Amino acid sequence: MAREDYVPVTGDDWYQRRRDDAEGRFFRKVADQGPRKGAGGSTRQGIYCFTASGKLLAYKNAGQAPEVMRDVLKQALRQWQKLPASERQPGAVQVGEPGKADQRYARTPPPGGLVLNVFTRILDRDEKEGFRKGACQAAWGDMAARDHLWLTEAEWKALIPADPKKGGERPVPAAVVERIARFHLVDNTRGEPPLWRRDQVRSKKMTLTVEAVTPKEVRLRLDGSALLATKADPKEADRGYDVRLLGYVTYDPAARKVTRFDVVAVGDHWGEGTFTRGARPGRAPLGVAFELSAGKSAADTVPPQGAREWAEYMGRNR
């Protein structure tokens, strides 16, 4: 039904309820017809069905059972069918260009940069396999969470040695280490996570070692570690992540592009944030996996969660 009868679209309410441009105003006009009117700047999140002209047909908060959502979509279609043809016929509603976007809330991948998919999952230790999928009581908390890591062209190029020699080792640039540590070594498996403040990064180190050099590729291994904790003494910290990283980066010198960027981070995490209640008790393993984004779907252009605070994310306020 979502695929055939609707034009399905997603949005991050943090941006949509703030942006002062045509798209933001249109969204709020629709949302104001429902129960969530954003009083005091509060969330307007949910599932909305509406017309291209902005008439709300149905609303339901997200997180419902599939059969509930199916009923909502059917109800909205019935409302749609009751509308006059002048609202429903193809081309009946004219939608022009939106005009200039509110640049405070416009996020686009850096030109020439790298976009990495970032996945996070709780793990359990396993006698035979080392680790297995984690289990928890929080709804959906055992599933992989998603985010993206953005690197500028200058940042990813700085990872590749100009004159690579097997065995050569170099540190990952500080800005990249900080971005990974503060914004991507987080527990987002139960909701929007608290990101690490700069002073909560108790230690961090990442290096790249040249493993192989051929005319076709330069292969690098990434080794790293980070200790993230809300207090200087991790034993006293109510939230933390003590993690090691291993990864492989491959560069094609002829094509001048990175062809592989796979990294795994694993360690024990503990604690929870305002929107990530229901963490497992004590310290338990959390894994983070990075990979190159295919760049083929709408999802691939979604900005990193940490990019809401753009200057912080890009390290421009250090």
Next chain:
Amino acid sequence: MMTKATCLTFGVLPLLAWGLAAAELVPPQQFDKLHALIKPHQDEEAWASIPWRSSLWEARKEAAAKGKPILLWEMDGHPLGCV
């Protein structure tokens, strides 16, 4: 879209091989397996079979042109890219 996790298993199993403790090295021979374990599994990808657009304005134009209503999944934390 998702199945509920209802189990409770936090007993620390005997620690073997590379699953030892916090801040232990990730053994290179286990890298691919662990990378795949952390990434979304097939049963977690049902929502992705819907061709979600990411621009509300573009969706609005498409809906007008096709004569269809719009289905908007709006969350704090982008549904396609966060949490």
